[in-house]
Amino acid sequence: MNNTRTRTRYAHAATVAGVTVALTLATLVPLAAQAQPSAQEIVRRLEANRTYETSRAEVTMIIDDRFGERESTMVSYSRGDDEALIEFTSAAERGQKVLRTADEIYLYYPDAAELVRLQGAALRESMLGSDVSYEDLTGGKTLLDTYEVTLDGTEQIDGHRTYRITMEARDRNVAYPRQTVWVDAELFVARRSEQYALSGRLLKTAVMQDIREIDGFQVPMRTVISDALKRNSSTTIRIDSIDIGVRLDDTLFSLQELSW
Amino acid sequence: MNLFTIAWRNVGRNLRRSLLSGAAIAVATMSIVLLFSILEGMKTDLENNLIDFYTGEVQLRNPEYGRYEHLNPLHLSVSDAEAVRSRVAGVDGVTAAVARLSVPGAVFRNEERIGLQAVGVDFDREGDYSAIGDYLVAGSLDAVTGGASPDGTSGDGASSSGPTITPVLVGNGVLDRLGIGVGDTFTVVVRTALRGTNAMTFRAVAVADFPVPTLNDMAFWAPLARIQHLARMPGQAGEVLAKLDHDRGAPSRDAVMSAIRSAEPDLEVRHFTEMETTYSFIEMASTAYNIIGLFFFLLASTVIVNTTMMVIFERRREIGTLEAMGMQARELIRMFFSESLIIGVLGALAGLIMGVGVALVLSRVGINFSDAMQGVDFEISPVLYPIVNLRSTVVVFLFSVVVSGGTSYIPTRRITRIEPVAALREE
Structure with missing residues (x-):
């Protein structure tokens, strides 16, 4: 279970709708210091940038595959680093919920008489057929706990100066054994990320766009994720509205809240 | 000499x-x-x-389905399936026709993903088509269909406010794979025709010993309307299957195939010998x-x-x-x-x-x-x-x-x- 939880929190930011919001919110960071920070410092600031108390966001997930484009809408709530609840509002999935607690992921379906608990390999299932897996939603240790990080240098991404950080997993039982992240050198928010398998094969790519300052956080309002193992497929996560630091009911992230 | x-x-x-x-x-x-x-x-x-459980003797399906079959394109379905079935059954030389909807799904148990195949059928018509009742080793078809409301849902296990638990017939290997017994429930998650996901809880009330091991291990049969609801496919089916009359004096196979094609010009109509199967x-x-x-x-x-x-x-x-x-x-x-x-x-x-x-x-x-x-x-x-x-x-x-x-x-x-x-x- 710990291994499952030891998922890259960076990937959350890249891939998950509501949780993406929660995990990618950035503190308003002063402009980059004159001296180039270390890889650890960059990742620490990246993580600090997306650590917040609570949030509520309305999100649209646009899945584009060989059969065309379709949209799913959802409301996402998050509290701290480990708790998140996604409630689907689009007609095709209305009423369905995904609850992430500190340890597990539960799926609620109005037509099912019991909750579906996902663990282990089951977390690799695609969420709504998108390029996002439930594994991408899992929380756990910090990036620095999970990965050895090194700074490869600086690169320009979409006209922005970024630090290119390579992350090698300390433990093999993580979703992505290796990641490369391009962190904005001024805002300390990710501009792009690539996730690799142990073999070195590219698994996923995430591109963060339309980064806006909201309530003091730098928020990528649009994230485009491509699963390299799927052809003609991409998923765009668009944040339509977001409130940070909202008051949330204490029971919102409980299993009881998912009952019928 | x-x-x-x-x-x-x-x-x-x-x-x-x-x-x-x-x-x-x-x-x-x-x-x-x-x-x-x-x-x-x-x-x-x-x-x-093949005729009873897979392709039928004659299969009607969406003409685009075969192209994307490996992607399980549920949305490429047979619309208004009952009307199609009825028309096909009325063709001279057709002895029986059924509409079916097969939806792959999974049950998640602990860290395991157990793949299953939900097959939505009309049990009354299957009696004439596949004689499904002959394969029962426990329970009865009445237990599967009993208490069904007009929309095909069953009141079994359902409360007025909670979700319906649908009684189903399972292959005898399914129970072993799920580690459950007759009367127990299981929840299956599927990809819907709208390319989202949905899940439904079923109760194993009848058990069949199918002639094919894969069917025993993978399939459970439920009322068509419930699987249509699960897959977000109201009134639709994945295929309509027909059996032909082989008695002396019956119309020739080609004539029947031609008549079915004329009746359903928008669907792909194939005889099972024309398909790429084990046959x-x-x-x-x-x-x-x-x-x-x-x-x-x-x-x-x-x-x-x-x-x-x-x-x-x-x-x-x-x-x-x-x-x-x-x-x-x-x-x-x-x-x-x-x-x-x-x-x-x-x-x-x-x-x-x-x-x-x-x-x-x-x-x-x-x-x-x-x-x-x-x-x-x-x-x-x-x-x-x-x-x-x-x-x-x-x-x-x-x-x-x-x-x-x-x-x-x-x-x-x-x-x-x-x-x-x-x-x-x-x-």
Whole structure:
């Protein structure tokens, strides 16, 4: 279970709708210091940038595959680093919920008489057929706990100066054994990320766009994720509205809240 | 005394050698008869399984489905399935038609993902089509369909506010894989036709022992309306399957297919023999077995060739004498050829009787291939019952006679090279 939880929190930011919001919110960071920070410092600031108390966001997930484009809408709530609840509002999935607690992921379906608990390999299932897996939603240790990080240098991404950080997993039982992240050198928010398998094969790519300052956080309002193992497929996560630091009911992230 | 009588008497002159030659033909004939019986049994079994549980005899589906089949494109469905089914059932030459909706799904237990296939069917119509009730080993179809409300939902286990628990029929392997018993529930997550996900809870109230292991391990059958609801496909089906009338006087297959195509011009209409299934593989294998059979006979015929040549060499003096007495070479050839032919016919007949006998016994007790078929995903039952096909049996007999006779003709031609004077001088 710990291994499952030891998922890259960076990937959350890249891939998950509501949780993406929660995990990618950035503190308003002063402009980059004159001296180039270390890889650890960059990742620490990246993580600090997306650590917040609570949030509520309305999100649209646009899945584009060989059969065309379709949209799913959802409301996402998050509290701290480990708790998140996604409630689907689009007609095709209305009423369905995904609850992430500190340890597990539960799926609620109005037509099912019991909750579906996902663990282990089951977390690799695609969420709504998108390029996002439930594994991408899992929380756990910090990036620095999970990965050895090194700074490869600086690169320009979409006209922005970024630090290119390579992350090698300390433990093999993580979703992505290796990641490369391009962190904005001024805002300390990710501009792009690539996730690799142990073999070195590219698994996923995430591109963060339309980064806006909201309530003091730098928020990528649009994230485009491509699963390299799927052809003609991409998923765009668009944040339509977001409130940070909202008051949330204490029971919102409980299993009881998912009952019928 | 005519040549055939002399030949018949000569066969008995060295009975042991004649028996040896005949036995080779007999064993070859028996093997081929048995092989073809098993193959016929396999084909019939496969045909029944495909028609009842997989492709139907005639399948109607969305013409685009096949192109994306590997992606499970549920949205490429048959709309207004009941209307289509009804029209197809009304075509002259169609004896039964059903609409089905198969949706792959998964049950998540601990860290395991257990793949299942939800099959939505109309149980009342399946009685006439697949005789599903005949495969029940526990529970009853009434338990599956009982209490169904007009929209196909069941009140079983449902509360006024909670979700409905749908009673289903499961393959007996499903219970083992899920680690549950009759009466227990399981929740299946599926991808919907809207390309989202949905889940539904089912209760195993009936258990079937299907003839195909994969069905037993993977499938559960539920009321069509519930699976339509699960997959977000109201009124739709993945396919409509039809069975044709094969009685004498019934319309021809082509005529029925043409009539169905005319009735449903927007759907793809295929006979199961036109599909890329295991059946086409077996058909292909049949051709291969025919060739193998030919080699079997050729191999056995070498014994006759050998015997005939030995006989000719041993009876050179006799041949010389007969030639000196005025017998023509072609009459000698006919005599020796007749000897070989008699051995070939008797051997083939003996082999035929033995082959048919063994096949008939096996057709009752069956041949259990369960161990050999472990992990093999074929639509073939693990216990096969050979079927003796009269036509193929007659063909095998004639074939063995022709091959053994034809091959023995070659050495008898050597007789023409024997000089009577030289042959008479030999000790």
